[in-house]
Amino acid sequence: MTDTAPAPRTRIQEKNTSAILDAAxxxxxxxxxxxxxxxxxxxxxxxxxxxxxxxxxxxxxxxxALLSQLLDSWLDPLRRLDPEGDPVDExxxxxxxxxxxxxxxxxESRLFANEILQGAPRIHDYITGPLKDLxxxxxxxxxxxxxxxxxxxxxxxxxxxxIWATTQHYADFDVQVRxxxxxxxxxxxxGAAKFLQHLYRRGMAPD
Amino acid sequence: MTDTAPAPRTRIQEKNTSAILDAAxxxxxxxxxxxxxxxxxxxxxxxxxxxxxxxxxxxxxxxxALLSQLLDSWLDPLRRLDPEGDPVDExxxxxxxxxxxxxxxxxESRLFANEILQGAPRIHDYITGPLKDLxxxxxxxxxxxxxxxxxxxxxxxxxxxxIWATTQHYADFDVQVRxxxxxxxxxxxxGAAKFLQHLYRRGMAPD
DNA sequence: CGTCATCCTGACCAATTGGTCAAACTCTTT
DNA sequence: AAAGAGTTTGACCAATTGGTCAGGATGACG
Numbered sequence: 001m002t003d004t005a006p007a008p009r010t011r012i013q014e015k016n017t018s019a020i021l022d023a024a025x026x027x028x029x030x031x032x033x034x035x036x037x038x039x040x041x042x043x044x045x046x047x048x049x050x051x052x053x054x055x056x057x058x059x060x061x062x063x064x065a066l067l068s069q070l071l072d073s074w075l076d077p078l079r080r081l082d083p084e085g086d087p088v089d090e091x092x093x094x095x096x097x098x099x100x101x102x103x104x105x106x107x108e109s110r111l112f113a114n115e116i117l118q119g120a121p122r123i124h125d126y127i128t129g130p131l132k133d134l135x136x137x138x139x140x141x142x143x144x145x146x147x148x149x150x151x152x153x154x155x156x157x158x159x160x161x162x163i164w165a166t167t168q169h170y171a172d173f174d175v176q177v178r179x180x181x182x183x184x185x186x187x188x189x190x191g192a193a194k195f196l197q198h199l200y201r202r203g204m205a206p207d
Numbered sequence: 208m209t210d211t212a213p214a215p216r217t218r219i220q221e222k223n224t225s226a227i228l229d230a231a232x233x234x235x236x237x238x239x240x241x242x243x244x245x246x247x248x249x250x251x252x253x254x255x256x257x258x259x260x261x262x263x264x265x266x267x268x269x270x271x272a273l274l275s276q277l278l279d280s281w282l283d284p285l286r287r288l289d290p291e292g293d294p295v296d297e298x299x300x301x302x303x304x305x306x307x308x309x310x311x312x313x314x315e316s317r318l319f320a321n322e323i324l325q326g327a328p329r330i331h332d333y334i335t336g337p338l339k340d341l342x343x344x345x346x347x348x349x350x351x352x353x354x355x356x357x358x359x360x361x362x363x364x365x366x367x368x369x370i371w372a373t374t375q376h377y378a379d380f381d382v383q384v385r386x387x388x389x390x391x392x393x394x395x396x397x398g399a400a401k402f403l404q405h406l407y408r409r410g411m412a413p414d
Numbered sequence: 415c416g417t418c419a420t421c422c423t424g425a426c427c428a429a430t431t432g433g434t435c436a437a438a439c440t441c442t443t444t
Numbered sequence: 445a446a447a448g449a450g451t452t453t454g455a456c457c458a459a460t461t462g463g464t465c466a467g468g469a470t471g472a473c474g
Contacts, residue, residue: 012421012471030326034242038462050464051422059462110324113379117317117324119237120382127386135387152409157388158395158402162373165380169372172320175327179334180342181364188365195365202359203406219441219451245432257434258452266432 017055019045021069024062029110032118033063064122067115070108071126077101078160081138087145088204091159095196098167103189109171135160151204159204166196224262226252228276231269236317239325240270271329274322277315278333284308285367288345294352295411298366302403305374310396316378342367358411366411373403 023044027036038059042052056062077097082090102109115123135157142156170177170192181188230251234243245266249259263269284304289297309316322330342364349363377384377399388395 010420010472016421032239032242032321032325035239035325037460039460048423049462050424053463054421057463113320113324114239116380116383117320118239118242120386124382124386127383131383132387152405154405155398155402158399161376161380161384161399162402162406165372165376166369169368173323173368173372175331176323176334176338177368179327179331180339191362192365192368195362195369198359198361199369199406199410202410202412205409217441217450223451244430246430255453256432257454260433261451264433 013055016045016047016051020047020052020055020062021066025066025107025111028063028066029107029114032114033059066111067123070111071123071130074108074112075131075134078134078138081141083141087142087150088201088206091142091151091163091204092197092200095163095167095200096193098163099170099189099193099196102167102169102171103186106171106174109168113168113172149206151206154204163200166199220262223252223254223258227254227259227262227269228273232273232314232318235270235273236314236321239321240266273318274330277318278330278337281315281319282338282341285341285345288348290348294349294357295408295413298349298358298370298411299404299407302370302374302407303400305370306377306396306400306403309374309376309378310393313378313381316375320375320379356413358413361411370407373406 020041023046024036024041026044027040030036031040036059038049038052041062042049045052056065077094080097081094085093115121120127139156139160142151142159145151146153146156170189177188227248230253231243231248233251234247237243238247243266245256245259248269249256252259263272284301287304288301292300322328327334346363346367349358349366352358353360353363377396384395
């Protein structure tokens with residue numbers, strides 16, 4: 001709650017803090033906060049536990065550092081929903097951007113999912129604050145598109161939820177997706193992109 | 208891995224095992240396997256920890272008992288996808304049934320989500336076995352509808368994934384949904400039902 | 415080269431946690 | 445009411461875990 005990560009001053013600090021954060025992202029995203037241990041993180045970062053605690057004051061501080069670092073970039077795709085663009089195109093582009101994030105940053109997505117599943121103890125204020133504000137703003141934009149007859153008349157909030165759900169699903173439920181589809185790299189992301197494009201283009205096209 | 212739950216023989220066993228399972232569902236679904244403690248479960252069940260371990264041999268056994276009990280009912284809505292019904296209606300009904308489950312059984316949904324997020328260590332065989340089999344079977348059914356021109360030509364697996372994602376989202380990300388929408392009971396489920404019905408009816412209608 | 419700040423470690427600690435056990439209590443049955 | 449199965453508990457244990465600390469190693473720099 002107080003300080004999270006020291007601002008790196010030396011080259012060694014730079015290297016070690018980023019090694020720690022990367023290791024912690026790996027461990028936290030796979031095991032959740034309580035499931036992760038400092039020993040696991042230290043080992044993954046190639047450091048001793050006391051040395052790890054030399055850079056971060058506590059397990060909690062590492063977790064908070066990861067989350068605040070993540071939340072910065074998390075809102076970005078939604079923020080880029082452009083009032084000037086073609087409504088249906090904008091929505092489809094948003095879907096595809098989110099799907100890209102699920103492919104490129106699955107650990108971040110799972111870290112977030114874990115936090116929400118656990119009741120969002122550490123980011124509740126973020127959700128009811130900045131996140132809600134941005135969502136409400138973009139919901140008004142989508143609503144105005146609907147009112148103008150430029151997209152189908154749907155509830156904007158549920159549209160946004162469905163986009164989050166369908167795209168993050170490929171990161172958060174990765175094990176399930178891979179278990180059901182024939183194995184093999186990230187190939188299924190192309191199929192997902194094609195399907196979601198179809199679904200939202202059709203679903204959002206004006207009457 | 209060996210035995211999970213004793214088959215209840217006496218009235219007391221009946222009462223206590225179900226109290227334990229209910230308490231464990233509450234705790235596991237909110238904290239995940241490693242995050243949950245036997246003390247929490249025992250307290251929630253109104254029993255002492257040793258007494259809890261009189262009914263179940265280990266923490267793991269409780270978790271396994273919960274999962275296998277859940278998986279039974281989990282496949283049910285998909286299983287009821289009817290080859291004889293109208294294709295679009297069947298898909299929409301499936302969506303609404305899954306959404307109902309997210310409202311009625313959110314703890315079960317979160318238990319499942321936790322397990323998958325954690326890499327599905329305990330149900331991996333179930334996913335690549337019975338689950339994959341049923342999904343593949345129903346995917347073939349949906350594919351045949353598409354080939355016959357009775358629904359839009361989409362990848363059936365990704366259609367199913369999107370349905371899982373959009374509906375379970377309301378259980379798994381409940382905190383986020385409530386944090387963004389104005390608070391107030393389960394009212395938003397009606398809005399969700401309306402939106403999803405629109406999205407899938409439009410999205411799946413034949414050309 | 416010496417000194418000072420930074421960096422690292424082994425040893426240690428208190429709290430938590432999953433699980434055991436012998437003894438005691440209670441309920442049913444004859 | 446006595447036996448015996450079934451139920452409950454307090455005391456206890458070993459392992460794990462988050463975190464501390466004094467001191468030693470290693471760098472940067474005049």
